[in-house]
Amino acid sequence: xxxxxxxxxxxxxxxxxxxxxxxxxxxxxxxLYNTYxxxxxxxxxxxxxxxxxxxNIPDYLAGTxxxxxxxxxLVNRDAVFAIVRKKLLKAQQAMKKFTDGNxxxxxxxxxxxxxxKLRPRRQVFVTxxxxxxxxxxxxxxx
Numbered sequence: 001x002x003x004x005x006x007x008x009x010x011x012x013x014x015x016x017x018x019x020x021x022x023x024x025x026x027x028x029x030x031x032l033y034n035t036y037x038x039x040x041x042x043x044x045x046x047x048x049x050x051x052x053x054x055x056n057i058p059d060y061l062a063g064t065x066x067x068x069x070x071x072x073x074l075v076n077r078d079a080v081f082a083i084v085r086k087k088l089l090k091a092q093q094a095m096k097k098f099t100d101g102n103x104x105x106x107x108x109x110x111x112x113x114x115x116x117k118l119r120p121r122r123q124v125f126v127t128x129x130x131x132x133x134x135x136x137x138x139x140x141x142x
Contacts, residue, residue, distance in 0.1 A: 006033055013084055028077075031057075 060074040
């Protein structure tokens with residue numbers, strides 16, 4: 001399930017402008033998934049299966065291949081990688097802007113008193129008071 005979602009997102013990013021060409025990018029989707037560090041393990045699936053880090057794909061110098069079709073393919077690949085990097089950076093900046101828009105820059109010193117916001121339904125060790133919906137949102141200064 002998760003793997004399918006990741007590959008679907010990847011393919012959407014790659015073939016946004018040319019939806020009928022998604023089949024060409026399945027190889028790259030597989031490579032991406034197998035070389036992406038997963039949060040749960042801290043390793044890539046490639047490392048887990050083969051016990052070593054995967055090789056990086058080097059940048060291609062145009063015209064260095066004797067086969068014209070391969071040269072076109074590799075030049076196109078590098079162009080697509082550049083577009084995807086640009087889109088990912090733009091999306092990352094938009095998410096950061098959205099997330100930071102509601103935050104205040106607050107600095108605390110050692111010894112400052114603060115109110116602790118707890119989630120009554122999750123942190124029941126402190127909030128065992130009648131109805132969780134009606135319990136306090138903030139707990140005494142610590």
